[in-house]
Amino acid sequence: MPQYTSTQAILQNLKDAGCDPKTVEQFLLLRKAGDRKEQLKLLSIHRKQLLDKVHREEKRIDCLDYLVYQIKKEA
Numbered sequence: 001m002p003q004y005t006s007t008q009a010i011l012q013n014l015k016d017a018g019c020d021p022k023t024v025e026q027f028l029l030l031r032k033a034g035d036r037k038e039q040l041k042l043l044s045i046h047r048k049q050l051l052d053k054v055h056r057e058e059k060r061i062d063c064l065d066y067l068v069y070q071i072k073k074e075a
Helices: 007-016 021-033 036-074
Strands: none
Touching: 007 021, 021 036
């Protein structure tokens, strides 16, 4: 199996992406098994979770922006 990057670089990337230890462990086991399809599936799941969080935070920002708008409108 060709190495697409060093294990240390992969660990750092997963950590920087906010993966929890369980996800990191699963990813490394899949890497050892050469199961790229499942690795990509695992990364896709984590990406979706991050994107869902971004959308929740955007909604909160929109609520604050609306409140600021209403306050300024009344002034």
